[in-house]
Amino acid sequence: MNRTATRYVVVTPVRDEQDYLPLTIESMVRQTIRPIEWVIVNDGSSDRTGEIIEDYSRRYPWIRPFHRKNRGFRKVGGGIIEAFYDGFHALQCADWEFMSKLDGDLSFKPEYFENIFERFAANPLLGIGGGTLYHLENGLKQIETAPIFHVRGGAKVYRRACWDAIGGLWVGLGSDTVDEVKAGMLGWTTMSFRELEMQHHRFTGAAYGRWGALVKDGRADYVSGYHPLFLFAKCVRRLARYPYVLGSVAHAWGYVSSSWRRMQQVDDPALIRYIRRQQLLRLAGRPSIWQ
Helix, strand or coil: CCCCCCCEEEEEEECCCCCCHHHHHHHHHCCCCCCCEEEEEEECCCCCHHHHHHHHHHHCCCEEEEEECCCCCCCCCHHHHHHHHHHHHCCCCCCCCEEEEECCCEEECCCHHHHHHHHHHHCCCEEEEEEEEEEEECCEEEECCCCCCCCCCCEEEEEHHHHHHHCCCCCCCCHHHHHHHHHHHCCCEEEEEEEEEEEECCCCCHHHHHHHHHHHHHHHHHHCCCCHHHHHHHHHHHCCCCCCCHHHHHHHHHHHHHHHCCCCCCCCHHHHHHHHHHHHHHHCCCCCCCC
């Protein structure tokens, strides 16, 4: 692969990530294919996150800081997307081919992005791709499981044509589901590659606590337009996973309470019809985006 041919940019929104952000930056610095530009958005951190970004930007001119004011709390759902868009609109490179939305608590091998772009080159219909996250628990590697079509929100790489087709990101809960489903509806493939691993130093949802993270997931499913039958089946299946019963109750509560409150769903009726049709196909054991 021609390592100089791929023009990609990266946007990383971070808040209070002084412990892990240096690991992410060092991973990027060691990449065999570096980005043309990397905007790291300091989303009002109260620790040394902003200083770390400034220090690295002085050493590497392709790293650019963007500082937001501290709103005083971690905004669930839309907050990280709002921070992302501040960084996205601050990009100076206009002719990028790929864009990565990257979390600031990941570390990965030097060949990670080179390997990702090899997979994009091999499949012209691949619109969104990324690696698989894992964390260490008592010294053992634990893979953060997800359907193969789903790429974790903090590990996504978008092909420019796909990004333009889906119209960017939904600003709210469920954004990392809505983009993939819309891409699939428009004929693009989305895929996480199990062999391309990224270490996740902060377990998914840790910032919200166990109960809060599970409730948030249920709310995200409602906002994304999940079919009630699919949500019920999802909660039943979850009974076998820790925390037993509590996990299903929290997830269901997030969905049901969002319905009672009439929380705003994604403003795309065609998309909701598509995802519900795919979910009913899945429940019927027929081919769907889950297979």
